[in-house]
Amino acid sequence: MAEAVAARTSEMKRILVVDDSSLVRLYYRAALEKSGFTVEQAINGLEAMEKVLSEAFDLVIVDVNMPRMDGLAFIAALRSEADAHIAATPALMISTESERQDMLAATSAGANFYLVKPVSEADLVKHAAVLTGASP
Amino acid sequence: MNELQQQFVTEARELVRQATDDLISLERDSTSAAHIDRVFRAFHTLKGSAGVVELPAMTLLLHAAEDLLTAVRGGSVAANGEIVDLSLACLDQVSRWVDDFEEAAALPADAGEAARSMAERLRTFLPADNAAVVAPAPKVTAPVAKGETADWVVRLLDRSRDKIAEHLRSGTTTLHSIAYEPIPGCFFNGDDPLELMRQVPGLLAFHIEPREPFPPLAELDPYACNLRLQAIAASERDDIFKIFRMVPDQVRIATVPESALPSAPVSAKPAQDASLIHIVLEAQLELLRVTDKPEGLAGRIGAARRTALNALRSGGLTSIADAVERNDAVSDAIEQALAGLTTSTAPDTPRTDTGDRPAERMLRVSEDKIEALVNLAGELIVAKNALAHSVKATGGTGDAALRRDQDAIDRLVIELHGSILQLRMISVAQVFRSFPRLIRDVARQLNKTVNLVTQGENTEADKTIVDRLFEPMVHLVRNAVDHGIETPEQRSAAGKPEQATITIAASRAGDRFHVDVHDDGRGIDPSAIRRRAADKQLLPADELAALTDEHVIDLIFAAGFSTAETISDVSGRGIGMDVVRTAVERMGGRVTLASKVGAGTSVRLDMPMTISMSRIMVVQAGGQSFGISMDAVSETVRLSPDRINRIKNNEGFVLRDQVVPVVSLAELMRLPVNPAAASRLFLIAESGGRTAAFEIDAIGERLEVVLKPMQGLLSGARGYAGTTLLGNGQVLLVLDVKEIMP
Amino acid sequence: MTIRRADDGTIHLEGACPVEDAEPLLQLLLASPKSPVDWSQCQKPHTAVVQVLMAAGAVPTGPCGDGWIAKWL
Numbered sequence: 018m019a020e021a022v023a024a025r026t027s028e029m030k031r032i033l034v035v036d037d038s039s040l041v042r043l044y045y046r047a048a049l050e051k052s053g054f055t056v057e058q059a060i061n062g063l064e065a066m067e068k069v070l071s072e073a074f075d076l077v078i079v080d081v082n083m084p085r086m087d088g089l090a091f092i093a094a095l096r097s098e099a100d101a102h103i104a105a106t107p108a109l110m111i112s113t114e115s116e117r118q119d120m121l122a123a124t125s126a127g128a129n130f131y132l133v134k135p136v137s138e139a140d141l142v143k144h145a146a147v148l149t150g151a152s153p
Numbered sequence: 154m155n156e157l158q159q160q161f162v163t164e165a166r167e168l169v170r171q172a173t174d175d176l177i178s179l180e181r182d183s184t185s186a187a188h189i190d191r192v193f194r195a196f197h198t199l200k201g202s203a204g205v206v207e208l209p210a211m212t213l214l215l216h217a218a219e220d221l222l223t224a225v226r227g228g229s230v231a232a233n234g235e236i237v238d239l240s241l242a243c244l245d246q247v248s249r250w251v252d253d254f255e256e257a258a259a260l261p262a263d264a265g266e267a268a269r270s271m272a273e274r275l276r277t278f279l280p281a282d283n284a285a286v287v288a289p290a291p292k293v294t295a296p297v298a299k300g301e302t303a304d305w306v307v308r309l310l311d312r313s314r315d316k317i318a319e320h321l322r323s324g325t326t327t328l329h330s331i332a333y334e335p336i337p338g339c340f341f342n343g344d345d346p347l348e349l350m351r352q353v354p355g356l357l358a359f360h361i362e363p364r365e366p367f368p369p370l371a372e373l374d375p376y377a378c379n380l381r382l383q384a385i386a387a388s389e390r391d392d393i394f395k396i397f398r399m400v401p402d403q404v405r406i407a408t409v410p411e412s413a414l415p416s417a418p419v420s421a422k423p424a425q426d427a428s429l430i431h432i433v434l435e436a437q438l439e440l441l442r443v444t445d446k447p448e449g450l451a452g453r454i455g456a457a458r459r460t461a462l463n464a465l466r467s468g469g470l471t472s473i474a475d476a477v478e479r480n481d482a483v484s485d486a487i488e489q490a491l492a493g494l495t496t497s498t499a500p501d502t503p504r505t506d507t508g509d510r511p512a513e514r515m516l517r518v519s520e521d522k523i524e525a526l527v528n529l530a531g532e533l534i535v536a537k538n539a540l541a542h543s544v545k546a547t548g549g550t551g552d553a554a555l556r557r558d559q560d561a562i563d564r565l566v567i568e569l570h571g572s573i574l575q576l577r578m579i580s581v582a583q584v585f586r587s588f589p590r591l592i593r594d595v596a597r598q599l600n601k602t603v604n605l606v607t608q609g610e611n612t613e614a615d616k617t618i619v620d621r622l623f624e625p626m627v628h629l630v631r632n633a634v635d636h637g638i639e640t641p642e643q644r645s646a647a648g649k650p651e652q653a654t655i656t657i658a659a660s661r662a663g664d665r666f667h668v669d670v671h672d673d674g675r676g677i678d679p680s681a682i683r684r685r686a687a688d689k690q691l692l693p694a695d696e697l698a699a700l701t702d703e704h705v706i707d708l709i710f711a712a713g714f715s716t717a718e719t720i721s722d723v724s725g726r727g728i729g730m731d732v733v734r735t736a737v738e739r740m741g742g743r744v745t746l747a748s749k750v751g752a753g754t755s756v757r758l759d760m761p762m763t764i765s766m767s768r769i770m771v772v773q774a775g776g777q778s779f780g781i782s783m784d785a786v787s788e789t790v791r792l793s794p795d796r797i798n799r800i801k802n803n804e805g806f807v808l809r810d811q812v813v814p815v816v817s818l819a820e821l822m823r824l825p826v827n828p829a830a831a832s833r834l835f836l837i838a839e840s841g842g843r844t845a846a847f848e849i850d851a852i853g854e855r856l857e858v859v860l861k862p863m864q865g866l867l868s869g870a871r872g873y874a875g876t877t878l879l880g881n882g883q884v885l886l887v888l889d890v891k892e893i894m895p
Numbered sequence: 896m897t898i899r900r901a902d903d904g905t906i907h908l909e910g911a912c913p914v915e916d917a918e919p920l921l922q923l924l925l926a927s928p929k930s931p932v933d934w935s936q937c938q939k940p941h942t943a944v945v946q947v948l949m950a951a952g953a954v955p956t957g958p959c960g961d962g963w964i965a966k967w968l
Binding site: 075093095096097098101102104105106107108117121124125126127128129130131143144146147148149150151 | 362363366429430433436437439440443446448449450451452453454455456457458459460462463464465466467468
Binding site for chain 3: 335340344345346347348350351356359361363367368370371373375376378379380
């Protein structure tokens with residue numbers, strides 16, 4: 018059972034972190050890599066789109082506010098992708114807004130889950146594990 | 154029983170009926186997704202309700218049944234007769250428990266055991282690995298595990314943790330969570346959901362959110378409620394329930410388990426892993442509810458599915474994950490996974506099934522209350538009669554005002570009585586509803602296939618009649634399946650479709666209503682009846698020979714006649730059409746039968762729409778019992794013989810300044826008159842402006858009966874209002890006071 | 896009418912706002928979705944009225960005149 022083995026470890030789980038702030042990307046990357054995830058980065062939706070089309074990810078962690086293509090537009094585009102596997106990539110949206118409306122907008126775009134900043138290291142890892150199917 | 158429990162009993166019965174109907178439809182058309190869905194929904198709702206009133210055994214059983222139905226819905230198990238049988242048996246069990254619950258507010262002691270063994274049987278039909286999913290079902294022994302709490306409750310508790318901590322330090326009241334989802338049309342019903350919430354005492358946390366994402370403002374219907382209100386309150390369940398008593402179907406009140414409460418030093422620790430998985434699954438359901446955006450739909454579904462699988466696997470719940478993976482209906486799969494994770498104490502995910510509910514506003518009134526009203530109206534009529542008597546006793550001195558008032562009261566009382574009787578009018582649907590099941594069971598037993606067509610289910614009649622209709626109809630329908638309908642082989646040999654059709658139709662005909670039971674079976678052969686009647690010596694041979702075929706067929710109703718060649722399990726022993734006739738005639742109806750050999754048989758029950766119940770008094774005279782309508786009786790008096798004056802050949806006495814002639818009832822009926830006793834008993838009757846005292850030996854019980862007109866030789870006899878059948882089978886002659894007045 | 900728009904564009908909810916006020920409020924918000932809403936003089940707004948405010952994403956400028964609403968919403 019390859020799946021069962023995969024579920025035991027987070028090493029094989031690949032996460033794409035999409036945020037325009039290099040500080041935030043660094044923070045996320047450090048936290049996730051410490052827990053064994055493999056992390057790639059993108060600075061906006063357009064770049065993220067290029068990445069997800071070229072290699073498979075187990076999760077994309079996306080900031081809402083980004084220049085060029087924002088998080089909502091990116092997730093909506095991802096969900097409309099022709100390749101079913103790519104379109105079904107789990108997406109975690111991170112935002113400074115805690116309003117119900119913002120969460121609904123994220124859901125409506127196709128985000129699987131929503132976290133409000135600031136996100137603690139532990140929270141990030143825990144959510145990443147649940148969303149990728151890894152056991153931390 | 155509190156209101157919630159009463160509500161459960163009513164709702165559960167409705168759901169059982171609905172599920173029974175749907176199961177039978179499902180069996181007939183086992184591939185219909187709509188039927189499967191309906192059956193599933195009924196079981197699901199039933200399970201949820203059982204959880205609300207905390208009946209773990211019932212929940213366990215229904216959970217197992219629901220799993221089986223899930224497999225049926227997913228296509229891994231076929232909806233065959235066996236599955237339907239078992240599901241029906243499950244409903245029967247639930248039905249019995251509901252009765253027990255109504256009686257004792259609890260299930261019998263062996264309920265847990267019964268639930269377990271039946272659940273095991275249900276599970277034997279599940280594909281092997283599917284059965285594993287069922288494993289984390291709620292334990293029967295524990296009084297419903299309360300460890301798990303709905304996420305919104307956790308969120309609300311967390312949000313108001315200071316207030317709650319404060320409450321925990323001071324108060325002792327249990328916390329309750331309130332999930333109130335007003336129906337969209339609630340504003341039109343005059344509901345103001347916030348106003349209700351406002352009344353909740355001890356409110357600690359409150360949250361309001363749209364049930365569905367709000368549409369663009371331009372498309373918003375301001376008068377359609379699209380809100381979900383959630384609250385935590387430190388108040389008693391009953392107090393909360395009282396506030397929401399008018400909307401019990403829209404509100405779920407649950408006890409907040411102590412385990413969910415923040416401990417003394419409130420930590421801001423986020424949800425535990427198990428509940429995180431739960432929350433993530435819920436979020437996927439939310440994602441799947443986004444249906445107004447066609448672009449990216451496939452991607453959203455795929456992502457929700459993948460995320461749900463990931464979440465379950467991250468928690469080591471691989472068997473549940475596998476079940477989700479196998480189920481193509483992602484949303485349902487996730488819901489079931491959630492159901493597997495939580496216990497039934499959590500409020501159900503909202504199901505927008507309000508569309509199925511009739512829009513008509515109905516008031517549920519218990520039968521007892523209506524019965525009390527009917528009885529009061531009956532007594533009012535008697536009082537009205539007494540008033541008429543008193544008014545007349547004033548001597549008719551022309552007090553016009555008094556007369557006018559009395560007339561008004563007369564009219565109002567009669568109208569009131571009529572209106573109250575209208576309350577008792579119910580549709581025959583509830584009787585008809587039993588027949589799909591009955592026919593199915595009987596037909597299966599006899600290896601026949603029968604299609605049931607019902608018509609006119611909405612025809613209304615008095616409750617008493619509708620209730621009493623069931624028994625004769627059962628006989629007719631059983632007879633039709635058993636004797637009327639041929640085996641499939643016989644039918645195809647006769648060039649008929651293998652599946653027989655039984656039609657049950659109700660219709661209104663003036664002030665009467667008809668129930669027709671028709672089958673397209675072999676029909677009744679008059680010569681067979683003749684032979685049988687001759688064997689049974691029902692009639693002398695010459696009389697029998699003289700009867701036309703039509704009349705011969707009527708013999709089927711004669712006592713002791715049975716057409717069955719062999720006494721089968723189905724139509725019972727020695728119970729025949731005579732029972733039908735008796736039952737129908739007891740409520741003032743009649744039965745007719747028409748049959749054509751090879752084409753089928755029709756039986757018509759011709760019934761009164763309202764039962765004309767007469768209140769009678771049973772009296773003894775000359776060693777016999779008679780009935781006398783209470784309407785005519787104003788009082789009974791017992792007098793010593795010296796009060797009676799003899800005027801010529803007639804006796805009489807003075808009662809309130811009025812000379813009342815005495816009539817011996819025994820003499821009138823040409824019966825031996827009892828020797829004069831120490832006191833004499835009279836019944837004062839009035840009719841047509843005259844008063845008379847009927848001498849009787851004793852007064853018996855007072856009864857409400859259905860009068861049957863005199864028939865046969867006595868049909869022309871004067872002095873009788875009719876006959877009625879007493880409970881002990883005795884025929885009571887009821888006298889027509891008007892006719893026997895001296 | 897307990898719903899009105901002032902000259903400065905602010906929509907005022909005043910007094911008891913019964914269910915019938917939902918429609919006019921919606922019309923005002925549709926006409927100018929960004930209007931500030933002042934419900935400091937409002938008492939017992941009907942759920943339908945609150946729903947319109949929620950759907951419009953309107954953020955009232957101050958606390959509601961109704962204590963219960965101000966506390967819990």
